[in-house]
Amino acid sequence: MDGRVTISELEKVYGEGPERTKAIEDLSFEVEGGEFVSVVGPSGCGKSTLLYLIAGFLDTTSGTIAVDDTPISGPGTDRGVVFQDYALFPWRTVFENVTYGLEENDIPKEERQSIAQKYIDLVDLDGFEDKYPKELSGGMKQRVGIARTLAYEPKILLMDEPFGALDQPLREALQDQLRDIWDDLGKTIVFITHDVEEAVYLSERVLIMTRHPGTRKSVAEIDLDRSRTREEIVTSDEFAQYKNSVWRSLHEETQTEVTL
Amino acid sequence: MRHATSQRIEALPAPVQGIAQTILDWIPLGIVVVLWELVSGTVVAESILPPPTAVSSLLVELVVTGEVFSHLFISLFRIAVGLGLSILIGVLLGIGMARSDPVEDFFDIFLSMTYPIPKTALVPLAILWLGVGTETAILIVFLACLLPIVLNAYNAANDVNQSLVWAAQMMGTDERSMLYKVVFPATIPEIMTGVRQAVPIAFVALVSAELIASNQGIGYLILTSGQIGNYPRMFANIVIISAVAFVAVRGFEEVRNRVLVWT
Amino acid sequence: MDVTSETQSGFDLSRLVELGKSVYSLVIVLVLWELVGQFELIHYYFLPPLSDIILRFIELTLSGDMLYNAYLTLYRALVGLAIASVFGVLVGVLSARNDLVDWFFDPIIKIGYPVPIISLIPVFMLWFGIGDISKIIMVAVGTFWPVAVNARDSTQQVQQNLVWAAQMMGTSDRRLLRRVVFPAALPGIITGFQIAMPLSLIITFVFEMVAGGGGLGALEIQGVRSFQSTQTYAAIIAVMFIGIGLDRGLRLIRSRLLHWT
Numbered sequence: 001m002d003g004r005v006t007i008s009e010l011e012k013v014y015g016e017g018p019e020r021t022k023a024i025e026d027l028s029f030e031v032e033g034g035e036f037v038s039v040v041g042p043s044g045c046g047k048s049t050l051l052y053l054i055a056g057f058l059d060t061t062s063g064t065i066a067v068d069d070t071p072i073s074g075p076g077t078d079r080g081v082v083f084q085d086y087a088l089f090p091w092r093t094v095f096e097n098v099t100y101g102l103e104e105n106d107i108p109k110e111e112r113q114s115i116a117q118k119y120i121d122l123v124d125l126d127g128f129e130d131k132y133p134k135e136l137s138g139g140m141k142q143r144v145g146i147a148r149t150l151a152y153e154p155k156i157l158l159m160d161e162p163f164g165a166l167d168q169p170l171r172e173a174l175q176d177q178l179r180d181i182w183d184d185l186g187k188t189i190v191f192i193t194h195d196v197e198e199a200v201y202l203s204e205r206v207l208i209m210t211r212h213p214g215t216r217k218s219v220a221e222i223d224l225d226r227s228r229t230r231e232e233i234v235t236s237d238e239f240a241q242y243k244n245s246v247w248r249s250l251h252e253e254t255q256t257e258v259t260l
Numbered sequence: 261m262r263h264a265t266s267q268r269i270e271a272l273p274a275p276v277q278g279i280a281q282t283i284l285d286w287i288p289l290g291i292v293v294v295l296w297e298l299v300s301g302t303v304v305a306e307s308i309l310p311p312p313t314a315v316s317s318l319l320v321e322l323v324v325t326g327e328v329f330s331h332l333f334i335s336l337f338r339i340a341v342g343l344g345l346s347i348l349i350g351v352l353l354g355i356g357m358a359r360s361d362p363v364e365d366f367f368d369i370f371l372s373m374t375y376p377i378p379k380t381a382l383v384p385l386a387i388l389w390l391g392v393g394t395e396t397a398i399l400i401v402f403l404a405c406l407l408p409i410v411l412n413a414y415n416a417a418n419d420v421n422q423s424l425v426w427a428a429q430m431m432g433t434d435e436r437s438m439l440y441k442v443v444f445p446a447t448i449p450e451i452m453t454g455v456r457q458a459v460p461i462a463f464v465a466l467v468s469a470e471l472i473a474s475n476q477g478i479g480y481l482i483l484t485s486g487q488i489g490n491y492p493r494m495f496a497n498i499v500i501i502s503a504v505a506f507v508a509v510r511g512f513e514e515v516r517n518r519v520l521v522w523t
Numbered sequence: 524m525d526v527t528s529e530t531q532s533g534f535d536l537s538r539l540v541e542l543g544k545s546v547y548s549l550v551i552v553l554v555l556w557e558l559v560g561q562f563e564l565i566h567y568y569f570l571p572p573l574s575d576i577i578l579r580f581i582e583l584t585l586s587g588d589m590l591y592n593a594y595l596t597l598y599r600a601l602v603g604l605a606i607a608s609v610f611g612v613l614v615g616v617l618s619a620r621n622d623l624v625d626w627f628f629d630p631i632i633k634i635g636y637p638v639p640i641i642s643l644i645p646v647f648m649l650w651f652g653i654g655d656i657s658k659i660i661m662v663a664v665g666t667f668w669p670v671a672v673n674a675r676d677s678t679q680q681v682q683q684n685l686v687w688a689a690q691m692m693g694t695s696d697r698r699l700l701r702r703v704v705f706p707a708a709l710p711g712i713i714t715g716f717q718i719a720m721p722l723s724l725i726i727t728f729v730f731e732m733v734a735g736g737g738g739l740g741a742l743e744i745q746g747v748r749s750f751q752s753t754q755t756y757a758a759i760i761a762v763m764f765i766g767i768g769l770d771r772g773l774r775l776i777r778s779r780l781l782h783w784t
Contacts, residue, residue, distance in 0.1 A: 052687075055687070055691060056691075057687045057690075057691075074690075075687065075690040075691040076691070076693075077691070077692065077693045079691065080691060080692075081687070081688070081691050083684050083687075083688065085684060087682065087684035087685055087687070087688040089685065089688075089703070089706070089707075090707075090783050090784065091706045091707075091709075091783045092783075100689075100692055101692035101693065104689075104692050104693035104694050104698075105692075105693050132782075132783045133783075134783065134784065148692075149691075149692075152692060152693070154691075286630060288626065288627045288628070288629075288630050288631065289630045289631065289634065292631070308649065308650060365544045365545060365547075365548070366547075366548045367548070368545060369545055369546055369548060369549045370548070370549065370552075373549070373763070373767075374763075375770070376721070376763075376766035376767045376769065376770035377759075377762055377763050377766045377767075378721050378724045378725040378728060378762075378766065380725045380728050380729050381724070381725075381728050381739070381740070381743070381759060381762045381766075382759065383728075383729075383732060383743075384732065384740075384743035384744050384746065384747045384755050384758075385743075385755060385756070385759060387744075387747050388568070388569060388747050388752055388755060389569055460637065460639070463639040464639045464640070464641050464725065466639075467639045467641040467642045468641050468725070468729045471641065471642075471644060471645070471729060471732075471733050472729065472732045472733055472744070478642075479641075479642065482642055482645050483645050483733070485645075486645035486646070486648065486649055487645075491649065494645055494646065494649075495646070497642075498638070498642050498643065498646065501639060501642050502637060502638040502639065502642070505637045505638070505639055506637040509637055
């Protein structure tokens with residue numbers, strides 16, 4: 001199990017004629033198997049588009065995306081997505097949402113129970129198995145989204161600003177939980193965010209995209225000792241340096257925007 | 261297939277594109293009309309299903325000679341009055357109920373009870389009271405349209421953004437001015453949606469009344485043409501009222517867009 | 524003083540007051556109705572006293588007439604509605620998922636929508652006569668449109684993310700419709716039924732009033748023609764019960780089926 005993602009000369013164009021817009025231009029990037037990479041960029045740079053292209057929801061205009069050297073064609077169970085708006089099935093309970101992927105992949109019923117329970121416990125939602133999404137808070141829904149995607153064990157996790165709609169304390173708790181999960185399971189993670197601090201805190205490398213049409217601007221290597229506590233990490237000098245360098249790079253892209 | 265055809269259309273020069281698209285959209289109906297023409301007189305007796313050619317020529321005749329106009333006018337008059345009254349009273353009632361608890365307490369039970377009753381069931385009652393004719397038709401249209409409009413106005417008035425009300429209050433608006441300076445304008449978009457929904461209801465109510473309790477109007481014409489066996493005429497009248505209903509809805513949408521420039 | 528019992532009776536009293544506030548206007552109207560009728564302030568034919576109407580209602584129920592006619596009306600309306608539901612949902616959902624189906628049915632749906640379906644009653648009388656079948660077919664045709672349009676629109680509006688989520692977890696295109704699209708569209712589809720239900724009654728009533736053949740609509744008209752206004756009023760009361768019953772019934776079904784909303 002590798003989970004290496006290779007993106008070559010990726011281009012994505014929307015619309016035709018006078019409404020033609022190029023969302024992504026000549027983007028090449030490689031994510032190693034088991035790596036945790038964040039993608040940041042100014043609004044409208046195409047971060048989410050990039051994610052949906054890797055996921056196979058959208059077709060490329062040109063260029064290729066390959067997983068372990070095999071080009072992708074459409075969505076697949078090797079690439080799991082955690083959506084910004086959760087995308088839970090409202091007619092299914094928490095438990096049933098988590099077992100959905102297992103059902104589709106023909107896992108026998110008894111095994112489904114135990115696997116689902118394991119991942120529900122992992123995201124601290126035990127006791128809520130029979131609740132419907134309408135009864136859950138945003139943070140809980142997102143955790144169900146994560147559990148659901150982990151349950152059928154895709155090689156690669158694609159996360160689209162998953163904590164964007166949550167408040168700060170919750171976001172921090174989930175970030176830490178995500179790091180723990182990554183430490184445990186070792187999956188490849190591609191994490192979209194507009195929060196520079198979050199990107200630096202979570203990942204080993206940060207891909208910074210240019211503004212529209214998005215392409216690769218720079219890549220920052222983040223080498224932090226993450227065995228420390230959150231507070232230690234966030235208040236350290238290296239953290240500040242990484243944060244500033246990413247922020248500066250990003251800020252150059254937003255420089256020409258109109259100021260109030 | 262859609263994609264392939266739309267690609268081919270894109271390949272055409274601009275002015276032709278619009279025409280090509282329109283033709284494409286209407287082909288299924290064209291097929292239906294052609295089948296209709298073929299079936300009539302051959303598979304099915306012409307009396308039962310007059311061919312589109314007969315219907316359309318009669319249609320032209322009716323319009324040109326103006327035979328149908330007096331009846332059309334009566335029907336439209338009835339709808340206009342019935343709908344107009346229901347808007348007037350419905351909006352007042354709806355907003356009144358939303359803004360005043362005693363008013364709501366008084367009327368609420370009547371509305372809940374009559375809500376599930378189809379108002380056309382009241383046609384015989386209307387005949388009882390008002391006999392056969394225009395008053396009955398107006399009453400039925402009024403009753404049928406009233407509830408949707410009241411409901412819409414009520415919801416709209418309840419949904420008025422509280423911040424708007426507070427802003428007005430802080431600037432010194434009293435309750436009476438509040439109603440017509442803030443609440444009413446804020447509710448207009450939603451009320452117009454309610455009226456838009458009421459228009460087809462008005463037509464259904466009108467035709468119902470005219471089929472049962474009238475000596476004039478398009479509904480009456482449809483019924484009598486059927487009764488005397490003049491089927492092309494019957495179909496022609498149906499086409500007329502449908503076309504009018506369609507225009508009425510479209511026309512109203514245009515009006516709404518003009519009036520609601522601020523949305 | 525026992526605080527608990529005082530609170531209890533206080534609670535009951537306030538609930539009673541609430542109830543009173545919501546029905547007092549109705550009670551006033553009913554009482555006035557009875558008085559006006561008893562003292563014949565308005566001619567008996569126009570407004571019989573409430574008691575006479577209720578008596579007539581009981582009479583007709585006991586003789587079986589009311590039930591029989593109510594059954595006829597319901598039978599016609601509901602069978603027609605059922606037929607329209609099956610076809611409407613089929614066409615609606617498929618139109619949203621399949622371009623070819625949509626291309627074919629879209630103009631048909633657009634044209635049919637503004638036609639006041641009631642105006643076709645004489646046509647249906649011509650084609651299918653004035654019996655039950657004719658009424659059922661008319662109801663089916665008339666209610667097809669709201670069901671189909673709602674089914675189509677709610678299927679089209681199913682969130683793309685839900686479909687993508689299902690696909691990423693391995694759902695084949697064949698299974699998508701049943702596993703994800705249909706449940707997600709169900710609330711809108713049921714709304715279509717809720718709109719079509721009163722329409723089915725309207726069509727049935729008008730058809731019965733124009734063509735006869737039994738049913739509550741015919742019963743009402745007959746009351747007018749035979750100068751037995753109590754019959755008309757009694758039939759209207761039956762209509763009210765049926766209308767309320769069906770509406771409540773459908774809402775119950777909706778909340779059971781859609782308990783997750």
